[in-house]
Amino acid sequence: MFASLCTSNALFLDFDGTLVDFADRPEAVVVPSHLPTLLSELFTALNGAVALVSGRSIDSVDALLDLPLIPIAGGHGAEWRFNGTTQSVELSSSDFSNAVVLMAAFAASHDLLFENKSHSFALHFRQHPQLKTKVDQFLAEQIESLPDIRVIYGNCVREVQPRGMDKGKAVARFMQLPPFTGRRPIYIGDDTTDEDAFQWVNANHGWSVKVGGGMTAAQHRLNTVADVGQYLKDFLAELGNQPRG
Ligand SMILES: [Mg+2]
Numbered sequence: 001m002f003a004s005l006c007t008s009n010a011l012f013l014d015f016d017g018t019l020v021d022f023a024d025r026p027e028a029v030v031v032p033s034h035l036p037t038l039l040s041e042l043f044t045a046l047n048g049a050v051a052l053v054s055g056r057s058i059d060s061v062d063a064l065l066d067l068p069l070i071p072i073a074g075g076h077g078a079e080w081r082f083n084g085t086t087q088s089v090e091l092s093s094s095d096f097s098n099a100v101v102l103m104a105a106f107a108a109s110h111d112l113l114f115e116n117k118s119h120s121f122a123l124h125f126r127q128h129p130q131l132k133t134k135v136d137q138f139l140a141e142q143i144e145s146l147p148d149i150r151v152i153y154g155n156c157v158r159e160v161q162p163r164g165m166d167k168g169k170a171v172a173r174f175m176q177l178p179p180f181t182g183r184r185p186i187y188i189g190d191d192t193t194d195e196d197a198f199q200w201v202n203a204n205h206g207w208s209v210k211v212g213g214g215m216t217a218a219q220h221r222l223n224t225v226a227d228v229g230q231y232l233k234d235f236l237a238e239l240g241n242q243p244r245g
Contacts, residue, residue, distance in 0.1 A: 007239055010049040011042060012171050012197065014189035015061060018211050019052075021225045022125055026056065026115065031064050040202050040230055043070050045239040050181045053077070053167050055152070055159065055193055075119025076152065076161065076193055077170030078202060082177060091119060093162040095148035103160060120152070120161035120166040129156065153192050168196030174192045175204070188228060194218075227236060 013019055016029065023029045043050045051071040054061055058081055059073035062106075073080040079088035085214040100121050107114035110131060113124040124232045125131050135158055139151055143160060150166075171187060185206035187197045198208035198217040210218035211228055222228050 007046060008183050009046065010051075010175065010183035010185045011046060011235075012051050012053050012174070012185060012187040012201075013039075014167075014187075014191070014194050014197075014211075015052055015054040015056060015065075017190035018099055018188055018225065018228055020064075022126070022155065025113065026060065026124075027063070029064065032229060034229065035066060036065060037069060038229070038236065039065075039067055042232060042239075043067075043234060047179050049183055050179070051171075051174050052161050053170050053187070053189070053194075055117070055120070055122075055154065055191075055198060060117070071174060073167070073170035073174070075117060075165070076159075077165040077167055077173075078119030078161065080170065080173065082174070088119065089165060090161055093144040093148045096160065096162045098162045099146055099149050102142050106135075110134070111225075117159070119165075120159045122154075122157050122159040124157050127219055128157035155191050166196040168200035171197050171200050173182075188222070189218075 016022060016058060019035060020029045020031055039050065047228045049129055051073065052061060053073045056074055058079055061072060061074060068114050079086060103121060103123055104114050107123055112128060114206050115122040115124060123135060126134055139158055143149060144151055148162055149160050150163045175185060185201045185204065186200045186209065187206065188209040188211060189197060190211035195217055201208050202217060202219065207220060208218035209220045209222055210216040211225065222231055
């Protein structure tokens, strides 16, 4: 698909919509049977330079994909686990508290799923897509004006969290640590929240890969979750033909 992959790459992977297809509810996604082994083998082949970068909490990913050795950033970069140690940023903001109260009330009055993701709150409308305009109107009128709040526009979900963290910053943090340091980063993701990471890797001699359609800063594109799986298998096969770096 693009220039040759090698053992001097670092691989960053979003989870939902990239490694697994979406489901009606976040906990209902189905992890492809080949995925844990594939990720473990990539982790070994790249000498540990593989990380997951998700909007889910780390606990939520762990419940679906039991790979505690693989570095992970959760909550759009608000928490991260590396070498078995988990750290997170402090979420203390009156604007955040106010936003959560307002969104919870909106969710209750419109029968929408409102999810506490530990480091963000998410309003899901996948089961009520006709409410998208109403949700966005509510956010524009009551939430976007709160100074310390970041509204994240995802695929059939809107999240709020305090400003100051994003997936680009999560990638940058990993890239300061061995074995990531000095490698060429590859980031694969499907959603608007991945755009911060795309921009970071573009500016740091990496390769950005968008899954699916839509406007993007990414340099390359894969169409489906299945295509990502095949791409990673091809990547692993290519690594197997190269000397370890
Ligand atoms: Mg995603």
